[in-house]
Amino acid sequence: MTAMIVGVGDLVAVCRVAAPVRAQSFRKVEQGEALIVSRTRGADVASRGE
Structure with a gap:
């Protein structure tokens, strides 16, 4: 039971960071x-570089 509480606490700490x-x-x-180009595996973002 203690290990589960520590695990949940660690998960909450990681999410907060x-x-x-x-x-x-x-x-x-x-x-x-x-310019945002959506693809099946994520999106590519290109800017004008200014």
Whole structure:
């Protein structure tokens, strides 16, 4: 039982650390600034490089 509680606690800790890191990978851009190409295995993002 103790191992299960520790495991759940570890999972919660990892989620609390990973959520802000993942949120920083998204950035708003103005319309026309980036091209997003959706594919079956993810999406490619290209910017104008400015």
